[in-house]
Amino acid sequence: MINSKILVYDGSFNGFLTAVFTAFDEKVSVSDIQREDEYQSGLFSESETVITDSEKAKRVWYGIDKKSHTAIKQIYFAFLSESRGIEMLLYRYIRKLFSKQDASPSDYSDGIVLKTSQLAKSVGREKHRMEAFVRFQLTKDGIYFANIEPDFNVLPLISKHFRSRYADQYWLIYDVKRKYGLYYDLKKVEIVTMDLKELLTNSIHKSETLTAAEYDFQDLWNNYFKSTNIKSRINLKLHQQHVPKRYWKYLSEKREVV
Amino acid sequence: MSFERIKEKLNILADAAKYDVSCASSGSNRTNKNKGLGNSTGMGICHSYTEDGRCVSLLKILMTNYCIYDCAYCVTRKSNDIKRAAFKIQEVVDLTINFYRRNYIEGLFLSSGIFKNADYTMERLVAVAKKLREEENFNGYIHLKSIPGASDELMREAGLYADRLSVNIEVPTVSGLKLLAPDKNYEDFTKPMLKVKNEIIQYKAEKKIIKSTPKYAPAGQSTQMIIGATGESDKDIMYSATHYYKNYHMKRVYYSGYVPVAEDKRLPAIGSQVPLLRENRLYQTDWLLRFYGFHVKEILNADFPNLDMDVDPKLGWALRNMHHFPVDVNRADRAMLARIPGIGMQSVHKIINARKFRKLNWEHLKNIGIALNRAKYFMVCDSSKWENRDLEPDRIKGLILQNSSGKFRKEYSNQLQLFS
Numbered sequence: 001m002i003n004s005k006i007l008v009y010d011g012s013f014n015g016f017l018t019a020v021f022t023a024f025d026e027k028v029s030v031s032d033i034q035r036e037d038e039y040q041s042g043l044f045s046e047s048e049t050v051i052t053d054s055e056k057a058k059r060v061w062y063g064i065d066k067k068s069h070t071a072i073k074q075i076y077f078a079f080l081s082e083s084r085g086i087e088m089l090l091y092r093y094i095r096k097l098f099s100k101q102d103a104s105p106s107d108y109s110d111g112i113v114l115k116t117s118q119l120a121k122s123v124g125r126e127k128h129r130m131e132a133f134v135r136f137q138l139t140k141d142g143i144y145f146a147n148i149e150p151d152f153n154v155l156p157l158i159s160k161h162f163r164s165r166y167a168d169q170y171w172l173i174y175d176v177k178r179k180y181g182l183y184y185d186l187k188k189v190e191i192v193t194m195d196l197k198e199l200l201t202n203s204i205h206k207s208e209t210l211t212a213a214e215y216d217f218q219d220l221w222n223n224y225f226k227s228t229n230i231k232s233r234i235n236l237k238l239h240q241q242h243v244p245k246r247y248w249k250y251l252s253e254k255r256e257v258v
Numbered sequence: 259m260s261f262e263r264i265k266e267k268l269n270i271l272a273d274a275a276k277y278d279v280s281c282a283s284s285g286s287n288r289t290n291k292n293k294g295l296g297n298s299t300g301m302g303i304c305h306s307y308t309e310d311g312r313c314v315s316l317l318k319i320l321m322t323n324y325c326i327y328d329c330a331y332c333v334t335r336k337s338n339d340i341k342r343a344a345f346k347i348q349e350v351v352d353l354t355i356n357f358y359r360r361n362y363i364e365g366l367f368l369s370s371g372i373f374k375n376a377d378y379t380m381e382r383l384v385a386v387a388k389k390l391r392e393e394e395n396f397n398g399y400i401h402l403k404s405i406p407g408a409s410d411e412l413m414r415e416a417g418l419y420a421d422r423l424s425v426n427i428e429v430p431t432v433s434g435l436k437l438l439a440p441d442k443n444y445e446d447f448t449k450p451m452l453k454v455k456n457e458i459i460q461y462k463a464e465k466k467i468i469k470s471t472p473k474y475a476p477a478g479q480s481t482q483m484i485i486g487a488t489g490e491s492d493k494d495i496m497y498s499a500t501h502y503y504k505n506y507h508m509k510r511v512y513y514s515g516y517v518p519v520a521e522d523k524r525l526p527a528i529g530s531q532v533p534l535l536r537e538n539r540l541y542q543t544d545w546l547l548r549f550y551g552f553h554v555k556e557i558l559n560a561d562f563p564n565l566d567m568d569v570d571p572k573l574g575w576a577l578r579n580m581h582h583f584p585v586d587v588n589r590a591d592r593a594m595l596a597r598i599p600g601i602g603m604q605s606v607h608k609i610i611n612a613r614k615f616r617k618l619n620w621e622h623l624k625n626i627g628i629a630l631n632r633a634k635y636f637m638v639c640d641s642s643k644w645e646n647r648d649l650e651p652d653r654i655k656g657l658i659l660q661n662s663s664g665k666f667r668k669e670y671s672n673q674l675q676l677f678s
C-alpha cells in the first residue's frame with residue numbers, strides 16, 4: 001500500500017508554505033493539500049493537520065525566492081486566486097523548482113509553469129482592477145471608506161499601493177465577499193473584521209453614514225463622466241470589456257444604470 | 259462652494275476638453291513626500307472607461323472656453339455659438355483634490371481656450387499647478403497644456419510643477435494649418451515645444467551633477483494631430499509624427515479621428531463618420547516605429563502613401579516583403595522575430611526565453627499565445643509540418659482575412675461599401 005497523506009492547513013499562505021515544509025521535511029507522499037474548511041477525507045489516505053508555523057513558512061519562502069524571484073511572486077499571486085486544486089499545482093511547481101530537472105518561471109513550454117503563470121496573471125489583473133475601481137466615500141467620522149467584491153483575494157496585494165498614495169487620509173477598504181478589510185490610521189495598515197450594517201453601493205437611498213458633500217462630489221463625478229463621452233465614437237462592447245458589469249454597483253459613475 | 263454652479267461649469271468645460279485624446283498618466287516618477295497626498299510613479303491607472311472605450315485617468319478640463327482665436331476644427335472657436343464659462347483657480351484645485359482623494363483619478367489635465375493672450379492664459383494654468391503642489395502637497399499627476407505663443411519664462415515655471423506638457427499641433431501639415439487656423443503661426447506651436455525640450459535636456463544634465471535639481475516635466479511632452487480634417491495622406495501624418503519624435507523628443511504623438519464640430523466648407527460635414535479605423539492603423543504604425551524597430555520609410559513611402567485598411571501595417575509590410583520569410587523561430591534574432599505577423603513583443607520575449615530550454619514546436623507556440631492563423635505563413639519551427647505551398651501574397655492575405663474577425667471588420671465592410 002502506498003503510504004500517501006492529505007495535508008490539511010488553515011487556508012493562509014503561511015499555512016500552505018508550512019504544509020510544503022512538512023511534506024519535504026517528513027518526506028511525505030502527498031495525495032492532496034486541503035484547507036480545513038474544505039477538507040474531505042480520502043478513502044485510501046490518512047490525513048495530517050499542519051499547524052501554521054511562520055518560521056517554517058519563511059524558510060520555504062526564502063528557499064523559493066533564492067531559486068527565482070519571479071517564481072515566488074507567481075506562486076503567491078496564484079495562491080490568492082483560491083482556485084480549486086491550487087495547492088497541488090503549486091506544490092508540484094515547488095517540487096520541480098527544487099528538483100534537479102530544469103524548471104524556470106520563464107519556461108512557458110512547461111504545463112505547470114504555464115498554468116501557474118496564467119493564474120498569477122489573472123490575480124495580477126484583478127489587483128490592478130481594484131486599484132482602479134476602489135471608490136472611496138467620505139463618512140461622517142472622516143474615514144474614506146470603500147467596499148469591494150473582488151474575484152480573487154487581492155486585499156493583501158493592494159495594501160501597499162493605497163498606503164503610499166493616500167498617506168494623509170484615514171481609509172478603509174472592505175472585502176464584502178471575504179468579510180475582512182484594511183484600515184489605515186495615518187501610521188499603519190491593519191487587518192480588520194467588522195459587522196457591516198449596510199453596503200454602500202449605488203442606490204437611490206442616501207446613507208446616514210456619509211457626509212452630505214459626499215453625494216455632491218459623486219454627483220459631480222457622475223456628471224463629469226457623462227460629459228467625457230463622444231457620442232459619434234460610442235463602442236459599448238469595448239466599454240464593458242474594460243469595466244465588466246459585475247463591478248458596476250460599486251462605481252459611482254455607473255449609478256444611473258444600476 | 260456652490261455645487262450647482264460648479265456642476266454647470268464642469269459640464270461645459272469638460273465637454274470642451276474631451277476632444278483631446280491623451281489620457282496617459284504614466285512615465286512620471288513623483289513619490290509621496292512628507293506624508294502628503296498622492297504619487298505618480300510607474301504605470302498610470304485607468305480608473306474608468308468612457309462609453310466609447312477610452313481610458314479615464316485624469317480630470318480633463320479647460321480653465322475656460324472663451325477664446326480669441328477661430329480655429330475651424332475646434333468647438334471652442336470664437337465664432338461658435340456655445341455657452342461659455344471659466345473656472346476660478348481655487349475651484350480647479352478643490353475639484354482635483356476631492357476627486358483624487360476618492361480614487362477617481364490619477365491627477366489633472368488642464369487645458370484652456372486663449373483668453374486675452376497666450377501669457378495671461380498660461381499664467382493661470384501655472385497658478386493652478388503651483389497651488390496644488392505647494393499648498394496641497396499634491397504629488398499626483400499634472401498635465402498642463404502649453405499655450406501656443408507662451409513665453410519661455412512661463413514654460414520654464416510650468417515644467418517645475420507639471421509632470422507633462424503638451425502643445426497640440428492638430429493639423430499635420432503647415433499648409434493645412436494656414437487653411438484652418440489662419441491667425442495662428444506655426445512658430446507659436448514650436449516655440450514652447452523647443453523650450454520644453456531644452457529644459458528637459460538641461461535638467462537631465464544638471465541632475466547628474468546636483469541630485470537635488472528640481473524636477474522638470476518628468477513625463478516629458480506630447481502632441482496631438484487630428485486625422486481626416488484636411489486631405490493629408492498617412493505618409494504626411496507619420497512623417498510629421500516622426501519629425502516631432504525626433505526633433506522635439508516627444509514621449510507620445512496622439513492621433514485623433516476628426517469629429518466634425520462645425521459646418522465649414524473647408525472641413526468634412528457634421529455627421530460624417532469619424533475615421534476610427536484609420537486612426538487605429540496610424541496608432542499601429544506609431545507602435546511599430548517606436549517598439550518594433552521599423553523605419554517609417556519601410557511602411558510609408560512614395561509608392562505606398564497610405565496604409566492598408568484591410569490588414570494591419572505589419573502584415574501589410576510582410577506581404578510586400580515576402581523575401582524575408584519564412585523565419586525560423588528557433589534561430590532568428592529578436593529584431594526579425596518582431597517582424598513576424600501575429601507575434602507581439604511579449605511573445606518575442608517569451609519565445610527567446612522558452613527556446614533556451616527546448617526547440618519550440620507549434621504546440622509550444624500556441625501555448626505562448628501566438629496568433630498562429632497569421633504567423634504560420636511566415637515562419638517555421640521544430641516540426642516537419644509547415645506552410646510549404648508557395649503562396650502568393652494576395653492569396654495569403656485572403657486566407658488570413660477569411661479566418662479573422664478584427665474589431666473593425668464590420669466597420670471596414672461598411673467603409674468598403676462606401677468606396678465601391
Ligand code: SF4
Pocket residue numbers: 325326327328329332333334335336370371372
Ligand atoms: S486657440 Fe485653441 S481653443 Fe482657441 S479656437 Fe484655436 S484650438 Fe480652439
